[in-house]
Amino acid sequence: MPNKPAYRLYVDDPVYKNILKKEEKVVFVDRFENADFILFTDESLLERYREYKQAHPEYSTILFATRYRLLKNCKDAVGALYWRKGRPQLLFLKPRLKHHNIVLPTMFKKFEIETL
């Protein structure tokens, strides 16, 4: 069988990139347009994404954020893992998951919410 990578990920933050490069099933792509996943770590990437999306309304990919503010400001992000008052928080938005036909494993169910 061809050794096809399972996930194409775009992340421009070198710290996160360094962490995630340890995952064997991940390949990094240089342009977010080619990614299965985009990891949002700051506002600048969000701006670039919005500009591209405006020019290409048909474009669709899975977005995940590292800050609550990014999850709130980007209606396309399916979830976020972020810090709040010194504790890591994990959230997934059910309607957005459904939009992408994503069904999370059972262990994530308690982190799914309807709205922010």
Place this chain on the structure above:
Amino acid sequence: MYLMGVVLFPALHAENQIDTLLTEYSRKNDLSQKTIDQNKGHLVLFTRDKLERMHAKTLKDVMKMAPFVYYHENRYALPDPLTSGAFEPYRSNFVRLFIDGVEITQGWLGSGIVLYGDMNIDFADHIEFYYMAPSLESSVEPAFLTIFVYSKDVERDSGTQVDVSAGSRGYHAESVNHSGSIEGVSYMLNLSHTREKREKIANGTASPLCRDFDRTQLFGYVKNESQTFHLQLMQKNMDALSGFSLDATPQNAGVDFQNVHMDYQAYLTERLRVQFAYDTLYTDIAMSDDKPLLFVGPLFGNSFYAKARNTTYSAEMTYRTQWKDHRVAAGVKARMKHLDYLKANGVGSIPLDFDEENILSVFVQDQYHLSDHELINVGLEYSAISRNSDALKTDDLFQMRLGYLWSSENWHYKTYLYRAMFALDPFSTAMNLTSFLNLGKGSANSVQTTWGVTQEVGYEGERYRADLMLFLLKDEEGLLQNGGDGNTKYVTTVLRYAYDFDRLNSMDLQLYYAHYKDIFTLDKLEDYSGYLTFTNTYGKMAFYNGIVWHLNSIDHKNYFDWTSSITWNINEDLSVTLKGENILDKAKKTNVFRIDPATGMMVAPLQISPIDRRVVVELEYLF
């Protein structure tokens, strides 16, 4: 951040429960903060999560749970954990405060605790207490306890936080915190204001003692990878409890402070670090009584209105290198404390025996890795303290620490041998020479030597952590004698146990016992204390309950300080908290001794708790 991989690619980690992982991640992150160094010594850590769950708003809220010293205020209502309640100017010079690794000092008054001991900590991420001499890299002056407050990290806390609270007797406090980063430069600004309306203390007259204060505080930093600049400003106008009144019946007792602190740190190379700090403190003192006052003598009659300013300049250079299995650090530190002026109304400048104190320290330390699990730590420091006084010789302070650490996946053990030397703050030293008041042994050049052998053993399981500290200490020529000969021997133990029921529910237990031999005028003193806290979360509601307990062999009286809070997290941005402090009104009290100036006889001391009984409502908004 490694957790990101787990979340994004769960199939690879299906055997793990996410909840457990989040808990573990949170804890490991707390302990992996680059500031935290277990090699420094015996650490009591208040993590960000713990501070948030406690709803700790001031350093006082945290210090009251820190073993050995806890939180006390002196007869002037100033934070002074080691106060005896007697007539000394200040006792806690051996407790030192650092913010982001730089000491906040009040120079002439000594420790920064005097002004910052109850500061607002909305800017703080976590707080570390190290007992005995920690790593010699950090301290210019020797200390028994060093408190390191570290500010919030932009990575985890960018944005704005507004916090307003109101409580009993008209208390209110406001705080705004904003942080972010622009092109590799991080910044934070925290502005807070506190109107502290406190319980009044009956003193047998129609005018009870007051300790209200109004404080405005600003904290800010700008930093990049190699440089950091901090600015701190504080204005505090306070009622000074009994002030200079010998029998604690002042007609007027107030002090206003204005403080500026600035520091700059830079890594010139990967190994060479320099740091400069500037502290200045303006003090405006207003004291009067219908009888002669403490300290000031007959020259001033029954009132003392004065203004003072002192300035401190600190500089240090540290070189660190790795050579084979040795991590070597060496450095030189210098500090100049200058009393710019001390002027009294109607008298003008008050001459003191000296107005400048200089400290020069050199240190070297080596952390040698015997194996992957073992480390030996050796440190030596020499400090010379000189003053511009003919009556004083240079104080030579020599510090030494030798440590052995062993750790495995679950267990850790550490032991240290210490020799530390301490001197009085310059104000107390000057008072010894120029006032009728005679502190210490009557010699302004008194230097205390403390020897210590300490041990700590700990175990960390999946859901719980436990450790036991055992300290054997001996003071020689003790500076804070209060009638004793200053040669005190003491044993202290701290047992801590923390259990996580799950990610959002936990408990903490601490038990402390100390046995002192030959302290003050006592042959023996035993001190017991501890705390038990529970944090619980149910949906959007979070609960905190904590009881701090004290008992000693002097009066065998139990004191309980119960703090309880309920927080409603309305959404991710907005929360409301109802908090009760010292709910039982049985928190530990400190004696304030009194003398009747007419007879010179001692009067029954006042017993005052530094913890007010209070209910507070707090609103917090993040955006």
